[in-house]
Amino acid sequence: MNRIAVVGAAAGGLATAEALRRRGYQGVLTLVGDEAELPYDRPPLSKQILAGEWEPDRLALRGRADIDALDLDLRLGVGASGLDAAARTLLLADGTSLPYEALVVATGVRARCLPGAEGVGGVHTLRTLTDALALKTGLRMGQRLVIVGAGFLGAEVAAVARRLGADVTLLEAGPVPLAQAVGEETGRILAQVHREHGVRLHTDAKVATVLSADGEVTGVALADGRVLPADVVLVAIGSLPNTEWLADSGLALGDGLVCDQYSAAAPEVYGVGDVACWHNPLFDTAMRVEHRTNAGEQALAVAHNLLNPDARRPFAPVPYFWSDQYGAKIQAYGYLRDHDEARVLRSDLTERQFLVAYRRGDRLTGVLAMGQTPRALRAWRGLIASGATWDTALTDMAVTDPAAV
Amino acid sequence: MKITVDEPKCVAAGQCVLIAPEVFDQRDEDGMVVLLTEAPDADQHEAVREAALACPAAAIHVADS
Numbered sequence: 130m131n132r133i134a135v136v137g138a139a140a141g142g143l144a145t146a147e148a149l150r151r152r153g154y155q156g157v158l159t160l161v162g163d164e165a166e167l168p169y170d171r172p173p174l175s176k177q178i179l180a181g182e183w184e185p186d187r188l189a190l191r192g193r194a195d196i197d198a199l200d201l202d203l204r205l206g207v208g209a210s211g212l213d214a215a216a217r218t219l220l221l222a223d224g225t226s227l228p229y230e231a232l233v234v235a236t237g238v239r240a241r242c243l244p245g246a247e248g249v250g251g252v253h254t255l256r257t258l259t260d261a262l263a264l265k266t267g268l269r270m271g272q273r274l275v276i277v278g279a280g281f282l283g284a285e286v287a288a289v290a291r292r293l294g295a296d297v298t299l300l301e302a303g304p305v306p307l308a309q310a311v312g313e314e315t316g317r318i319l320a321q322v323h324r325e326h327g328v329r330l331h332t333d334a335k336v337a338t339v340l341s342a343d344g345e346v347t348g349v350a351l352a353d354g355r356v357l358p359a360d361v362v363l364v365a366i367g368s369l370p371n372t373e374w375l376a377d378s379g380l381a382l383g384d385g386l387v388c389d390q391y392s393a394a395a396p397e398v399y400g401v402g403d404v405a406c407w408h409n410p411l412f413d414t415a416m417r418v419e420h421r422t423n424a425g426e427q428a429l430a431v432a433h434n435l436l437n438p439d440a441r442r443p444f445a446p447v448p449y450f451w452s453d454q455y456g457a458k459i460q461a462y463g464y465l466r467d468h469d470e471a472r473v474l475r476s477d478l479t480e481r482q483f484l485v486a487y488r489r490g491d492r493l494t495g496v497l498a499m500g501q502t503p504r505a506l507r508a509w510r511g512l513i514a515s516g517a518t519w520d521t522a523l524t525d526m527a528v529t530d531p532a533a534v
Numbered sequence: 535m536k537i538t539v540d541e542p543k544c545v546a547a548g549q550c551v552l553i554a555p556e557v558f559d560q561r562d563e564d565g566m567v568v569l570l571t572e573a574p575d576a577d578q579h580e581a582v583r584e585a586a587l588a589c590p591a592a593a594i595h596v597a598d599s
Binding site: 140144147148151170172187189190191421422424425426428429449451458460502503504506507510 | 543545546547548549551552560561562564565583584587588589590591592
């Protein structure tokens with residue numbers, strides 16, 4: 130193999146390129162990214178960047194010298210526009226066509242927009258550095274921020290904005306925030322944390338329209354007639370996989386690029402990171418995971434599989450994510466969706482501690498925690514990775530960490 | 535090999551400890567990375583490089599000495 134193209138130059142794409150070089154690949158290695166910046170990290174956008182704690186240059190995933198050492202055919206500021214899979218040719222937005230022998234799709238996701246709110250001044254989404262800097266300018270003492278969508282992104286921004294002294298309203302379309310992602314029990318705990326920090330959380334709040342005057346946002350109108358005045362609005366209602374450029378490629382597209390258990394979408398075509406929906410054999414289910422750690426792990430796995438076609442390994446990780454809110458860290462291991470039970474094993478918000486275990490069938494499939502020791506969390510992770518049954522897991526953890534169960 | 539960690543960047547994911555437990559640990563209070571040795575033995579080098587690749591905060595830097 131002498132010509133590999135990686136499309137997408139954020140965490141997943143860069144890690145794939147690095148891992149390919151680390152594993153001895155010496156051929157042409159093209160890395161394509163639609164943003165002009167050198168590859169940068171996104172999790173700090175809603176945390177340190179928004180809070181003004183970091184300058185943007187701290188986001189760089191690698192220094193210039195490390196990037197240069199990879200000897201890349203680096204094409205930044207130009208996205209991919211199409212793929213001729215039969216001819217193994219990648220088309221770029223500037224008209225370039227690039228032949229490849231193997232392709233890695235790491236184009237990530239983009240923020241979903243609120244219909245009718247595009248182009249209104251003061252209405253933001255948050256996905257890129259440009260987005261974060263634009264939002265940051267509006268987050269000042271006393272400004273009224275309305276956040277549409279109480280997922281993890283909306284929640285993190287709410288926490289930062291409260292610290293900056295903004296007046297924050299958080300809108301959740303369902304009865305409990307994050308219920309689909311982490312279950313109602315956990316969602317209720319997190320909702321309480323927000324309320325304790327002075328966030329006005331409205332549940333069952335369906336947005337009718339964004340109100341504006343002279344092109345600037347003035348508020349958000351809800352379907353039930355209420356109007357919430359706003360100086361700044363953040364739309365945080367999820368994301369869409371960037372797969373449009375693959376529409377005519379013949380590759381299977383569903384919720385992202387459909388991949389098998391090896392993260393392969395077709396012979397010599399692999400998916401990495403947020404865009405990839407692959408079959409995770411550990412949980413025997415297809416999943417698309419928008420977690421930062423998954424981008425790195427999947428990159429390592431794909432680099433191995435690409436370079437060792439006769440010794441491919443299924444990609445069977447225990448997904449992990451974290452979220453920083455109000456100075457505390459929420460951490461989760463496993464597959465929390467589609468659970469049959471979420472059992473709160475510990476909940477002491479004054480001590481900033483909670484621990485929730487997730488069951489699907491008779492298996493432990495996940496754990497979500499705040500304020501637990503790394504050792505305890507690694508023990509939970511080990512049980513999930515080994516496919517432990519629910520009963521075994523609770524018994525084991527009662528021995529390891531008696532307070533937990 | 536010389537390892538440096540940018541501690542303020544650490545997000546306490548613990549990936550490094552899973553991959554190279556002889557070189558990295560985490561503080562009990564907040565999960566922040568603890569470097570057990572800046573110059574690990576040669577048999578740890580491969581694991582350390584994997585850990586640097588997998589770190590979700592790009593907080594581990596490895597230099598060849």
